[in-house]
Amino acid sequence: MGPLVDYLPDSDRGKTALKLNDESTIADMLQKLQIKRKVVVAVNGDEEKGLDHVLIDGDEVLVFSIISGG
Amino acid sequence: MPYGYTGKVLHVNLTKGELEIEEPDEKFYRTYMGGSAMGLHYVLKETPAGVDPFSPDNVLALCTGVLTGTPVSGQSRLTSVAKSPLTGCIGDAQGGGYFPAEMKFSGFDAVIIKGKSPKPVYLWMHHGEAELRDAGHLWGLTTGDAEDKLKEELDDKRIEVLQIGPAGENLVRFSALISMSNRANGRTGMGAVMGSKNLKAVVVRGKMKPAVSNPEKFKEIQKLAKVNLEPTGMDGFGKYGTPGVTTPQHKAGGLPTYNFNSGNFDKHEEIDGLKLYNEHLRGHEKDDQNRFGRDTCFSCSIKCKRVAQIDEGPFKTDAKYGGPEYETLATFGSYCGISDMDAIIHANALCNMYGMDTISCGATIAWAMECWEEGKITAEDTGGIELQYGNAEAMAKITEMIANREGFGEILAEGSKKAAEIIGRGTEDYLITSKGQEAPAHMPQVKRSLSVIYAANPFGADHESSEHDPGYKAYPERMKEIGLTNPQEKLALNKEMMRFAMITQHLSSAVDSLSVCAFVFGASFQLYSPEELVKTVNAVMGWDVDMKEILEVGERRLNMLRAFNSREGVGRESDTLPKKMFKRPLEGGRSDGYVLDEGEWEVALEDYYRLCDWDVETGHPSLRKMESLGLGWVVAENEALSHAIT
Numbered sequence: 001m002g003p004l005v006d007y008l009p010d011s012d013r014g015k016t017a018l019k020l021n022d023e024s025t026i027a028d029m030l031q032k033l034q035i036k037r038k039v040v041v042a043v044n045g046d047e048e049k050g051l052d053h054v055l056i057d058g059d060e061v062l063v064f065s066i067i068s069g070g
Numbered sequence: 071m072p073y074g075y076t077g078k079v080l081h082v083n084l085t086k087g088e089l090e091i092e093e094p095d096e097k098f099y100r101t102y103m104g105g106s107a108m109g110l111h112y113v114l115k116e117t118p119a120g121v122d123p124f125s126p127d128n129v130l131a132l133c134t135g136v137l138t139g140t141p142v143s144g145q146s147r148l149t150s151v152a153k154s155p156l157t158g159c160i161g162d163a164q165g166g167g168y169f170p171a172e173m174k175f176s177g178f179d180a181v182i183i184k185g186k187s188p189k190p191v192y193l194w195m196h197h198g199e200a201e202l203r204d205a206g207h208l209w210g211l212t213t214g215d216a217e218d219k220l221k222e223e224l225d226d227k228r229i230e231v232l233q234i235g236p237a238g239e240n241l242v243r244f245s246a247l248i249s250m251s252n253r254a255n256g257r258t259g260m261g262a263v264m265g266s267k268n269l270k271a272v273v274v275r276g277k278m279k280p281a282v283s284n285p286e287k288f289k290e291i292q293k294l295a296k297v298n299l300e301p302t303g304m305d306g307f308g309k310y311g312t313p314g315v316t317t318p319q320h321k322a323g324g325l326p327t328y329n330f331n332s333g334n335f336d337k338h339e340e341i342d343g344l345k346l347y348n349e350h351l352r353g354h355e356k357d358d359q360n361r362f363g364r365d366t367c368f369s370c371s372i373k374c375k376r377v378a379q380i381d382e383g384p385f386k387t388d389a390k391y392g393g394p395e396y397e398t399l400a401t402f403g404s405y406c407g408i409s410d411m412d413a414i415i416h417a418n419a420l421c422n423m424y425g426m427d428t429i430s431c432g433a434t435i436a437w438a439m440e441c442w443e444e445g446k447i448t449a450e451d452t453g454g455i456e457l458q459y460g461n462a463e464a465m466a467k468i469t470e471m472i473a474n475r476e477g478f479g480e481i482l483a484e485g486s487k488k489a490a491e492i493i494g495r496g497t498e499d500y501l502i503t504s505k506g507q508e509a510p511a512h513m514p515q516v517k518r519s520l521s522v523i524y525a526a527n528p529f530g531a532d533h534e535s536s537e538h539d540p541g542y543k544a545y546p547e548r549m550k551e552i553g554l555t556n557p558q559e560k561l562a563l564n565k566e567m568m569r570f571a572m573i574t575q576h577l578s579s580a581v582d583s584l585s586v587c588a589f590v591f592g593a594s595f596q597l598y599s600p601e602e603l604v605k606t607v608n609a610v611m612g613w614d615v616d617m618k619e620i621l622e623v624g625e626r627r628l629n630m631l632r633a634f635n636s637r638e639g640v641g642r643e644s645d646t647l648p649k650k651m652f653k654r655p656l657e658g659g660r661s662d663g664y665v666l667d668e669g670e671w672e673v674a675l676e677d678y679y680r681l682c683d684w685d686v687e688t689g690h691p692s693l694r695k696m697e698s699l700g701l702g703w704v705v706a707e708n709e710a711l712s713h714a715i716t
Contacts, residue, residue, distance in 0.1 A: 004303075004306060005344060006306065006309075013339060013344060014317070014344065036300065036301060037300060037301050037302065037303045038301065038302065038303065038544055038545060038595065039303075039544075040540055040544055042321070042322075045660055047322075047540075047560060048559065048560065062318075062321055064318035064321070065303040065306065065307070065314075065315075065318070065595060066538070066540045066541055066544050066545075066594060066595050
């Protein structure tokens with residue numbers, strides 16, 4: 001979301017469905033999207049999951065940069 | 071010739087029409103480093119206790135920092151300091167663009183303004199010289215028109231102008247200082263202070279570029295900007311600007327909506343950075359926004375500023391007035407339940423034309439809208455304008471009425487807190503102010519450390535005074551550089567989060583004293599890390615400062631702000647949050663049900679005071695703390711402080 005939308009291949013306003021291998025982690029997903037920067041990832045609304053968290057089919061994953069200001 | 075700074079501070083007495091140049095020594099620059107701390111030095115020395123913000127005795131300090139004008143990203147910033155007419159406390163506002171660097175090139179680091187001119191004037195500073203000139207023909211003009219006229223009469227298109235608009239002339243309490251017709255020293259009503267002095271503008275031009283002590287090390291810092299750009303995400307930030315955070319804020323439940331009653335705005339995609347970039351920035355028709363729809367500050371590679379243009383219709387808008395930041399999209403948008411991007415772009419331009427803070431203006435209108443919805447304000451008050459949430463036409467109309475102090479705008483021009491006092495009828499229950507300043511678009515219910523910073527910050531609720539909670543966990547390497555190694559769970563409001571709040575507040579205070587950009591230098595997402603800030607200061611100045619010394623500059627500035635308020639009799643009793651944050655759970659979305667616990671919050675506030683070495687009963691800094699920061703003179707020179715600071 002936000003400034004990261006350009007990383008999604010077939011993005012509809014920053015949203016896309018991704019096919020990942022079984023047992024893929026958050027880190028695998030970020031690698032697939034070639035996101036190398038610092039981001040916060042929320043899985044089904046939970047921001048406390050680590051990079052090694054294994055994703056399952058149907059998870060909603062939000063990826064965003066933290067910019068505190070404006 | 072010194073490095074970084076010019077060594078010249080211009081003192082202007084508008085009552086007498088006198089100008090004097092002071093040449094402080096290097097120790098002065100190393101102690102304060104510029105910006106906010108430097109301005110506070112003069113405001114504390116030269117204003118009498120209890121001064122009326124609109125009195126000629128109020129001092130307005132306009133200060134650059136030691137890095138301003140050197141060719142590195144994020145350095146062209148200027149800080150304005152004076153007693154605030156909005157809060158009655160210290161006022162402090164930062165702004166960027168090309169004016170700050172050009173002021174340095176004109177041969178001056180700072181201007182200290184006191185008195186009141188008998189007639190409108192402007193200050194013309196150029197090539198090491200300064201003079202006051204008649205501004206009778208500029209009074210009443212919008213910022214764009216005044217800037218055009220000044221360029222014509224000085225026959226120089228490269229002058230830079232920091233000015234007030236009609237709102238500042240009309241003493242609207244949240245009026246701003248505007249440069250380039252689209253950059254604002256927005257908060258705390260510094261425009262009204264300048265207006266009360268009959269000073270329309272400060273105009274600068276020069277070629278006196280500051281010297282750099284170590285060009286090789288400085289070049290390394292410049293090169294680092296390219297290296298850091300992608301890993302920090304600053305490339306995307308440049309492209310979509312601060313509006314890029316609108317949708318993430320909504321998803322986290324932290325996009326203030328309906329006057330802070332919800333963190334969830336269903337129509338967030340109508341007002342987010344993507345929509346603004348793709349459909350509203352100048353050049354979007356030919357997919358050429360990067361060329362025509364983005365702007366920057368002197369020597370900054372990020373280019374985060376927006377340029378929007380509306381060619382026709384009720385919200386027709388000239389591109390010279392820029393485009394909205396995230397804060398503006400929220401205050402005029404989600405705060406007011408408005409999803410009409412054209413209306414928000416137009417309201418932003420009105421604020422820049424008339425010279426007003428978009429945060430306080432939009433939030434004041436949102437407060438009036440909630441009062442309308444609750445039946446506390448009626449058509450009888452508004453002169454027939456219907457102020458229900460979502461009414462974009464009414465929002466734009468009221469914005470103009472505030473600037474001109476016309477009709478109901480006369481009351482709203484006082485800011486929401488004073489307006490609630492005038493209207494009564496329980497309207498104060500809907501305020502979202504701390505110390506009388508309207509809350510910016512980050513929610514303390516969601517980012518809990520902000521709840522204490524909003525309340526305790528000496529110039530009122532502010533989002534740029536500390537890092538926000540998620541940054542602690544997301545940027546461990548950078549946090550470690552300032553001694554923060556123990557990130558807490560989301561929503562924690564404990565001692566460690568108060569340490570996080572205070573230490574990052576010290577860093578932010580140093581950033582505001584060096585007068586550099588909070589998107590370029592900081593402890594989390596910024597282009598440069600805290601240690602890289604230290605290296606930049608040393609490369610430019612030839613000093614040997616370390617992180618500890620930089621943080622101490624910030625702590626010094628924070629205690630100067632606090633001591634000013636102590637002198638005005640303002641202490642712990644004013645460190646409060648809006649009632650609704652404790653009483654009304656947020657509705658909808660990710661933050662549904664979130665509310666602050668008053669008992670837990672009071673404990674956190676006291677933990678914060680203890681960490682700051684401020685008196686828990688009174689909230690005043692201790693004499694020990696003041697003396698350890700070299701601020702014993704503040705107490706010694708101000709009789710009113712002898713009882714408050716012990």
